[in-house]
Amino acid sequence: MAKPLLLLVLSLIFLSFLSPTLSSTISNDIDWWCNKTPHPKICKHYYMTHNPKVTNSTPKVKSEFKKTIVQIALEESLKAETHNKWLGFKCRNKKEKAVWNDCVQLYEETITLLNQTLDSTTKCTNYDMQTWLSTALTNLETCKAGFVELNVSNNVLPLMSNNVSDLISNFLAINKNDSMTPDTERYKDGFPSWVSGAIILVDGIVKSRYECN
Structure with a gap:
């Protein structure tokens, strides 16, 4: 009777050590993270094939x-920007050239x-990041919309296609719950701590000019 009881106790002890390890492995698996995004296939592809310096380990938090x-979105944006600048010579008319030029700036x-x-050094909050990258996503959508609105989307636009929008969308989805309200500890007088500015008077109205530190 003592031997089976001892084996049971040892088994329970072993499982108690193994369970956190299994849980940690599952939670740290890249599939687990990427499946929380709206574009999991793109998330997994870039995470697994990107610069080893960036993706040499699975994120723990x-x-x-x-x-x-x-980081991945930034590197892909830099590649896209270089490629898009090269596409300028493919513009067939002034309309395409104008929209292409807007896209490069965007x-x-x-x-x-x-x-x-x-x-x-910016010390931005989750709320700030959501705002900035929402603007970044809007920029990319504006680029596409410009070609469509001018009915010149059949030439240059397909060559500009990339996954930067999806990468940014993945971030926004993951960050959404973290950014529902501004981090009040980092805000002073209604503005984030990374903001500084000068108060100016224009036609008797007090206005502010702000810039990142």
Whole structure:
């Protein structure tokens, strides 16, 4: 009787150590993270095939996962910007040239916003990141809409296709619950701590000019 009881106790002890390990493995698996995004296939593809320096380990916490998504989106945006600039010679008329030029500028602004989100000195909140990357996503959608609205989407636009929008959408979905309300601890006088500015008077109305520190 004593031997079976001893084996049972040892088994329970073993399982108690094994269970957290299994749980940790599951929660840290990239599939587990990517399946929480609206574009899981794209998430997995880029996470597994991207720069080893960025993806050499599975994220252990959500903040690490979010940061990696933005890093990947930034690098893909830089590639897209270079490619899009090269496509300028394919524009057949002034309309295409005008929309293409707008797209190049919109990608440049998107890259700035992605860099701003990753900048550790900015000390931005989840709310700030959601705002900035929502703007970045709007930029990319505006680029596509310009070609469609001018009815010139059959030439240059297909060559500009990439997954940057989906990568940013993945971040926004993961970050959404974290950004429902601004982080009040980082806000002063209604503005984030990374904001500084000068109060100016225009036609008797007090206005502010703000910029990131």
